[in-house]
Structures are given as C-alpha cells and as structure tokens.
Amino acid sequence: MSESARHGDGLPREAKRAIDELRPHYPTTEALLLPALHIAQRHWGGWLPDEAISAVARELDLAESKVYGVVTFYDLFHQHPVGRHRIRVCTNLSCTLRGGEEILHAVRRHLKVDENEVTADGRCSFVHFECLGACEQAPMMMIGDRYHGDLTPRRAVEILEGLD
Amino acid sequence: MAFEPILLRNAGNPAVHEVSGYRKAGGYEALSKALAMEPEEIIDAVKASGLRGRGGAGFPAGLKWSFIPKGSEKAKYLVCNADESEPGTFKDRILIETDPHQLIEGCAICCYAVGASTCYVYIRGEYVAPALTLERAIADAYEHGLLGEDVLGSGFALDMRVHRGAGAYICGEETGMLESLEGRRGQPRIKPPFPAIVGAFAAPTVINNVETLCNVPHIIGRGAEWFKSLGTDERNTGPKVYCISGHVERPGVYEYPIGVTLDDLIAAAGGMYRGRALKAYIPGGASAAILSDEQSGLPMDFDSLAQAGSMLGSAAVVVMDETTCLVRATLRLAKFFAHESCGQCTPCREGTNWSEMILARLEDGRGSESDIDLLQRITTNMSGTALCALADACVGPVRSLVTNFRPEVMQHVEQGCCPLPRQSIFEPGAVS
Ligand SMILES: Cc1cc2nc3c(=O)[nH]c(=O)nc-3n(C[C@H](O)[C@H](O)[C@H](O)COP(=O)(O)O)c2cc1C
Numbered sequence: 001m002s003e004s005a006r007h008g009d010g011l012p013r014e015a016k017r018a019i020d021e022l023r024p025h026y027p028t029t030e031a032l033l034l035p036a037l038h039i040a041q042r043h044w045g046g047w048l049p050d051e052a053i054s055a056v057a058r059e060l061d062l063a064e065s066k067v068y069g070v071v072t073f074y075d076l077f078h079q080h081p082v083g084r085h086r087i088r089v090c091t092n093l094s095c096t097l098r099g100g101e102e103i104l105h106a107v108r109r110h111l112k113v114d115e116n117e118v119t120a121d122g123r124c125s126f127v128h129f130e131c132l133g134a135c136e137q138a139p140m141m142m143i144g145d146r147y148h149g150d151l152t153p154r155r156a157v158e159i160l161e162g163l164d
Numbered sequence: 165m166a167f168e169p170i171l172l173r174n175a176g177n178p179a180v181h182e183v184s185g186y187r188k189a190g191g192y193e194a195l196s197k198a199l200a201m202e203p204e205e206i207i208d209a210v211k212a213s214g215l216r217g218r219g220g221a222g223f224p225a226g227l228k229w230s231f232i233p234k235g236s237e238k239a240k241y242l243v244c245n246a247d248e249s250e251p252g253t254f255k256d257r258i259l260i261e262t263d264p265h266q267l268i269e270g271c272a273i274c275c276y277a278v279g280a281s282t283c284y285v286y287i288r289g290e291y292v293a294p295a296l297t298l299e300r301a302i303a304d305a306y307e308h309g310l311l312g313e314d315v316l317g318s319g320f321a322l323d324m325r326v327h328r329g330a331g332a333y334i335c336g337e338e339t340g341m342l343e344s345l346e347g348r349r350g351q352p353r354i355k356p357p358f359p360a361i362v363g364a365f366a367a368p369t370v371i372n373n374v375e376t377l378c379n380v381p382h383i384i385g386r387g388a389e390w391f392k393s394l395g396t397d398e399r400n401t402g403p404k405v406y407c408i409s410g411h412v413e414r415p416g417v418y419e420y421p422i423g424v425t426l427d428d429l430i431a432a433a434g435g436m437y438r439g440r441a442l443k444a445y446i447p448g449g450a451s452a453a454i455l456s457d458e459q460s461g462l463p464m465d466f467d468s469l470a471q472a473g474s475m476l477g478s479a480a481v482v483v484m485d486e487t488t489c490l491v492r493a494t495l496r497l498a499k500f501f502a503h504e505s506c507g508q509c510t511p512c513r514e515g516t517n518w519s520e521m522i523l524a525r526l527e528d529g530r531g532s533e534s535d536i537d538l539l540q541r542i543t544t545n546m547s548g549t550a551l552c553a554l555a556d557a558c559v560g561p562v563r564s565l566v567t568n569f570r571p572e573v574m575q576h577v578e579q580g581c582c583p584l585p586r587q588s589i590f591e592p593g594a595v596s
C-alpha cells in the first residue's frame with residue numbers, strides 16, 4: 001500500500017467507505033469489527049500495526065483494549081509484519097498423511113527463514129496451519145488467498161520460485 | 165455404486181453460477197413453490213423429511229425451525245454455518261463453489277418459513293474465493309428479485325450477507341459463531357437460552373450448516389416422501405455428501421444416500437492409495453472416534469456410527485493405511501484441539517493441552533503404561549464438563565486410541581520408540 005493512503009490518524013478513505021457501506025446491514029456497530037479489521041489489514045499490507053488498531057477502534061467507537069482482544073483471538077489477524085506473499089502450509093491430518101510435513105520442510109529450506117519471519121527481500125513469510133478445508137488436494141498450501149494443492153516438495157518450491 | 169447426485173447435480177455446469185443458468189437447471193422453482201405455501205407447511209415438510217443437521221450434531225432441522233417463536237414482530241435471523249473448520253471437511257466449500265444459488269435458495273426458503281428477514285452466511289476467513297463466488301451469486305439474486313425488499317413479488321423481504329470469519333475453529337460452534345458475528349472473541353455462550361430464543365443480537369436465530377440448507381429446495385421441490393426414500397431408515401434420510409481424504413487414490417466429495425459403507429466409499433474413490441491395506445478410519449471429522457478396518461462395513465449414518473461409539477459428524481472420512489502410526493495421527497489431532505480451545509473452560513483448556521503433551525511423550529517412546537491410564541482419566545474429566553463440545557471433540561479420537569488401539573500405544577512404551585517410523589510418501593524425483 002502506498003504511504004499516501006496511510007494518512008496519519010485514521011483509516012484510509014477507501015477503507016472508511018468500505019466500512020460505511022456495511023453499516024446498514026448490521027444492527028450494531030460492534031458487528032462491523034471483523035469486517036473492518038479485514039479491510040484495515042488489507043490496507044496496511046497484510047498486518048495490523050498499533051495505528052491500524054487504534055484507527056479501527058476510533059472508527060467504530062470501541063475501546064482499543066476490546067479491539068486488541070479480538071485481534072489476538074483470530075489466527076488471520078497479524079500483529080507483526082508479514083511477507084508480501086503469506087504462505088500457509090497445511091499440516092493437519094489429511095495433509096500429513098500425504099506428506100504435508102515434508103512440504104513444510106521444503107518451504108522452510110527454500111525460504112531460509114523460520115516460521116513467522118519475513119525473508120530479507122520482504123517477499124515471503126510462512127507458517128504451518130490447521131486444516132484449510134481442501135483435504136482432497138492434500139498436501140496443500142495457501143499463498144495469499146490462493147490454494148495450491150496436490151503438491152510435492154519439488155512442486156512447492158517451483159511455485160515459490162514463480163512468485164513475483 | 166451408481167447414484168444420480170442431488171446436491172452435486174450441477175457440478176460441471178458452471179452456468180448455474182448465474183441465476184439464468186441455475187433457473188434453466190430447475191433452480192428457484194422450489195422457492196416459488198414455498199412462497200405460495202404457509203410457513204408452517206414448510207416447517208412440517210422439513211420435519212416430515214427427517215432431514216438432520218449436516219454440520220456435526222445431526223439435530224432434526226424442522227424441529228429446530230419450529231422452536232422459533234411465532235407471531236412476534238421482533239427481528240429474527242438465519243445464520244448459515246459455512247465455517248467448515250472440522251479437519252477433514254471440505255464439502256461446504258465445494259457445495260458453494262459448484263452451486264451457490266442452491267444455498268441461497270435453501271436459505272431463502274428457511275427464512276420465509278421461520279419469519280427471518282436477515283440471513284448471514286458466516287464463512288471461514290480462508291475461503292476467500294468461495295466467499296466471492298457466493299457474493300456474486302447473491303448480487304445476481306438481488307438483481308433478479310430473488311432477494312431484497314420483495315422476494316419474487318411475494319411481499320417477503322430478505323437481506324443476505326456473507327460475513328467472513330478470521331481463522332478460529334471455535335467459531336464453527338454455533339454460539340461461538342454468534343459471538344464472532346457480533347464482533348467479539350468467539351467464545352461460546354452458556355446454553356440455555358438457546359439461539360432459537362436468544363441468538364444473534366439477542367433475537368431468535370436459526371443456525372444451520374450449508375449442506376443442511378442445500379437439501380431444503382429439494383425437499384420442497386420433490387417432497388418429504390421422496391427424501392425419506394433415500395437413506396438407511398426413517399431416522400437417517402436423504403442424500404449425503406461424504407468428504408474422503410487420506411490414503412485413497414482419488415480423494416474428493418462423493419454423494420450417496422446416507423448410510424453407505426466405508427468399503428463403498430473407498431471403492432468409489434479409486435481404492436486404497438497404492439493398493440495398501442486399510443488400517444483405521446475416522447468417519448466424521450477430527451472429533452469422531454477412530455474406527456478399525458474391521459468396522460469398514462458399517463452404514464455411515466448418524467445412528468449406526470453412534471452405536472459403534474463414533475459419529476457421522478461432518479462426514480469427513482479420513483482413511484489411514486497400514487503405514488500410519490495411530491499415536492502420531494491422534495497426537496496431530498490433539499495438537500489441533502489444544503490450539504483451538506478458546507480457553508474459557510478449565511477442563512477443555514487443560515485437558516486438550518495435557519492430551520497433546522502426553523501423546524507427544526508416548527509417540528517419542530518416552531511414555532509409560534501409566535500415561536495411557538492417565539489419558540483415559542483425562543478424557544473422562546473432559547466429557548460433558550465444558551460449555552461447548554470442543555472438549556468432547558478432543559475426547560473422540562484420544563479415547564478411541566487408548567481403548568480401541570491400546571496394543572499399538574503399548575508397543576511405543578515397550579520399544580521406547582515409534583514402531584512405525586516416518587517414511588517419505590514421495591518418489592525420490594519429486595523431492596528436490
Ligand atoms: C467445536 C465445534 C466446532 C463446530 N464447527 C462447525 C462447523 O465448522 N460447521 C458446522 O456447520 N457446524 C459446526 N459445529 C456444529 C454447530 O455448533 C451447529 O451444531 C451446527 O452448525 C448446526 O447446524 P446443523 O443443525 O444444520 O448441522 C461445530 C460444533 C462444535 C462444538
């Protein structure tokens with residue numbers, strides 16, 4: 001996201017607009033919190049720095065402590081920088097039965113960082129993840145919003161090499 | 165086994181993603197029919213069909229709908245459970261991806277029947293593409309007057325929204341889901357009051373799984389008698405989408421009348437992976453007790469699997485062959501439950517963590533026989549002692565391991581290591 005869109009003390013204008021569009025569909029403003037955090041996280045490059053959390057709290061008139069409580073509960077909200085490509089390798093049972101741990105190992109070896117660290121060029125970060133609901137494609141991983149299934153270690157590395 | 169699919173009948177026909185294509189395939193006829201019926205008649209038809217919830221607990225759908233107070237002008241809600249986080253389950257994703265209007269139609273009929281004017285589809289946050297598919301279909305339905313102020317000119321108003329979760333298994337539990345929908349941590353509520361009386365935003369609320377709702381247009385369209393003609397008996401009726409994964413040649417969704425056997429499913433899925441022998445299977449997702457190869461001929465319906473000490477759950481069938489270490493498999497599931505426990509209730513928070521730690525010790529060969537008894541005791545203390553069923557979900561596989569497969573656990577203790585060391589599943593050329 002560009003610096004200009006991240007202006008000082010609030011949500012970027014498009015984010016505000018996206019949240020406002022949702023208001024009529026919920027009987028309380030509190031119910032907008034998860035959608036608002038998803039929107040904010042997209043605008044802040046995939047994670048929620050403190051300023052994003054305060055901005056959402058202010059926008060919805062909620063206590064910051066409450067918003068922190070929600071952010072820390074959910075696995076898809078991040079409080080630390082992530083790579084441009086966020087990689088989630090499934091290691092739940094169906095994927096493990098089909099070699100998911102070897103995929104995780106191959107991803108770690110290729111990226112040369114540990115889980116939750118970002119590669120020096122800022123491109124990638126990875127984590128192991130619980131079942132992503134695509135066990136028919138096991139072993140699988142998710143990069144950004146996309147699913148990649150029927151992996152082998154070699155195929156996984158090829159996919160990583162093909163990322164911009 | 166030949167069976168003309170019902171819920172998946174439109175697979176391979178992407179035209180049904182649009183209202184026009186779905187209508188050509190007979191879609192939205194059931195909604196028109198329903199809108200000409202009395203709401204009570206619809207509830208009666210769903211009751212008569214015997215449809216039971218496909219989300220895990222198998223609760224009769226028509227009965228659940230009948231709990232919604234009638235005649236009050238208060239807002240009512242339908243929350244469709246598309247959280248689909250039970251490990252091994254992927255049918256709801258495929259139902260949405262292949263035929264989004266089938267779900268919209270089912271939701272609309274349900275809302276009309278119970279008098280709800282708002283429907284939220286709570287979809288797990290990872291399902292970004294399916295959420296978009298559904299949102300596009302909803303927008304198209306609005307344009308065609310199938311949703312909105314005046315559904316098909318009937319005067320019935322319905323607003324439908326897709327609401328994204330953010331990665332928490334517990335939000336699949338119905339009251340955790342309501343908390344999450346309302347903008348809070350997904351910690352389950354104390355019941356009673358039940359959601360039918362005090363649900364979303366303190367209003368009467370029906371919560372149903374995606375597949376449950378997808379059945380509804382077919383019940384209205386073809387009748388309860390037809391629905392009841394499918395399945396094992398009158399308590400186990402209708403079509404069922406089974407998710408089969410693990411050690412079979414062609415993992416995927418397979419739709420049959422409820423009550424096929426594992427043997428049938430393995431055959432449908434192209435046989436066992438690389439022709440190996442079956443060792444054990446999970447019939448209904450990570451929360452279900454593990455069954456052995458000797459139980460592969462059981463009808464996979466609610467009651468037969470419950471009698472065998474397991475459950476149909478979400479019909480996520482995980483097949484494990486002779487190379488699988490069941491201690492390791494159970495450890496993997498216990499780890500999941502320990503990670504996903506919301507932490508509210510002590511028996512669940514502590515029990516899931518201790519289950520994981522003790523299983524890890526046993527798998528490494530550092531465990532003792534008394535650990536096995538300890539696991540057994542922990543599962544007893546976790547059963548029915550927490551606010552929601554997550555603790556019981558962890559008990560499912562853990563208890564079945566120590567009761568049905570104790571000799572394999574003992575081998576770990578006696579040999580001081582895992583008797584089935586890990587081996588790569590990949591051909592050498594696929595590795596690097
Ligand atoms: C820990 C836990 C997780 C659950 N996850 C899901 C889920 O992902 N999807 C679902 O439909 N039901 C799930 N359920 C069951 C729901 O609580 C609820 O029974 C179901 O959505 C009701 O719909 P149905 O009657 O149509 O099955 C879960 C239950 C528990 C205890």
Ligand code: FES
Nearest residue numbers: 090095131134135
């Ligand atoms: S276990 Fe990996 S997607 Fe389900």
